[in-house]
Amino acid sequence: MNQYIPRRLKGNILALAEYFPVVAIVGPRQVGKTSLVQRLHGHLAKETVYLDMENPDDRIKLDQPTLFLEPLANKTVILDEIQRVPELFPVLRGIIDRNREPGRFIFLGSASPDLIRGTSESLAGRIAFIELTPFMIDELPETIDFRTHWLRGGFPDSLLAPDESMSSVWRENFIRTYLEQDLADLGLGAEPLLIRRLWQMLAHLSGQLLNKHALASSLGIHSTTVSRYLDLMESAFLIQRLPPFLVNTKKRLVKTPKMYLRDTGILHQLLRIPSFVDLSGHPIMGSSWETWVVNQITGMKPEGLDVSFYRTHDGTEVDLVLSRSTKPVTLVEIKYSTTPRVTRGFTVASADLNVERRFIVCPVEYGFPLSNGVRVLGFKELGQLWEGQ
Numbered sequence: 001m002n003q004y005i006p007r008r009l010k011g012n013i014l015a016l017a018e019y020f021p022v023v024a025i026v027g028p029r030q031v032g033k034t035s036l037v038q039r040l041h042g043h044l045a046k047e048t049v050y051l052d053m054e055n056p057d058d059r060i061k062l063d064q065p066t067l068f069l070e071p072l073a074n075k076t077v078i079l080d081e082i083q084r085v086p087e088l089f090p091v092l093r094g095i096i097d098r099n100r101e102p103g104r105f106i107f108l109g110s111a112s113p114d115l116i117r118g119t120s121e122s123l124a125g126r127i128a129f130i131e132l133t134p135f136m137i138d139e140l141p142e143t144i145d146f147r148t149h150w151l152r153g154g155f156p157d158s159l160l161a162p163d164e165s166m167s168s169v170w171r172e173n174f175i176r177t178y179l180e181q182d183l184a185d186l187g188l189g190a191e192p193l194l195i196r197r198l199w200q201m202l203a204h205l206s207g208q209l210l211n212k213h214a215l216a217s218s219l220g221i222h223s224t225t226v227s228r229y230l231d232l233m234e235s236a237f238l239i240q241r242l243p244p245f246l247v248n249t250k251k252r253l254v255k256t257p258k259m260y261l262r263d264t265g266i267l268h269q270l271l272r273i274p275s276f277v278d279l280s281g282h283p284i285m286g287s288s289w290e291t292w293v294v295n296q297i298t299g300m301k302p303e304g305l306d307v308s309f310y311r312t313h314d315g316t317e318v319d320l321v322l323s324r325s326t327k328p329v330t331l332v333e334i335k336y337s338t339t340p341r342v343t344r345g346f347t348v349a350s351a352d353l354n355v356e357r358r359f360i361v362c363p364v365e366y367g368f369p370l371s372n373g374v375r376v377l378g379f380k381e382l383g384q385l386w387e388g389q
Contacts, residue, residue: 024130025037037108133262134154203271207291244256244308244311247352307322310331322385342371360377361379
């Protein structure tokens, strides 16, 4: 695979590297962190030195980190899979404080509790985090159809595979590697078969309210164990929990989060859905579309815009509430239909939250107005959700 698709975060990373001594690019394995940072060469203010902490030859260079790193003060040192050497963080703090300049280090890390905890404790005020997600729809060239992106997901090697079969092979190996190695490295000490069952159950339930007790009962384990597994899977960017929007109201609100897989390609692989034809006839179709849209919105939204959902115990609900400083500004429904209608629940929720900007996201290229001030948005128009906000 020779094709490279530019990432929209490149400019953000370069800007952060001009101010912070350390920039940490985090995200799941195989999401393209190394490829992205290789494209930064020549754009950074300094020359770069790359070290992979999974390479024994590179690891040994840091047996005496101060001796190796201090002479490189005029370069940007890139440390890949940094979570494997948390003992470096206190040493790096001393090196940075002796010569505090921007752009001294770039960390690449598959997210882990050790990575987050170690840097926040040792490098507070010196480091900026930025998350690299699988490809979002606004990054793709016109040659890649949104259905291909939806089916295969946004991981580069899956999305850009020569055919569906090779994409499926890549995703199956991705899942197996996470089950047999990566999640264990993150501290998830459980049988891979058990975690695969949990992951498959979460795929079936993507877009639904999270019921840890039901999951625990089905797996024959304690709910606190399920909670720990979910925390680690979220730290690895495999799932995300969407919080409810809680407001002061006389209505009884649902306070349980919803759960989504972070990549629809992995969702389809876990459910053995090999093609778009198979997806079209599958009961998961609507939930899969909702998962894809939610991932695009949470991955593309600007800083400071919070995403949640609204649901009352009497059945009034809206899929997404976009808010700033706890003030709701936009409501979003997600429908797998080219002829959606405004539901009574959506209208009631709009009145409950006093929001006038209301959209329904559908699998169409370009949207159109509906009744009562609601507008349909196409998959190419998701940026309109926060334009002017």
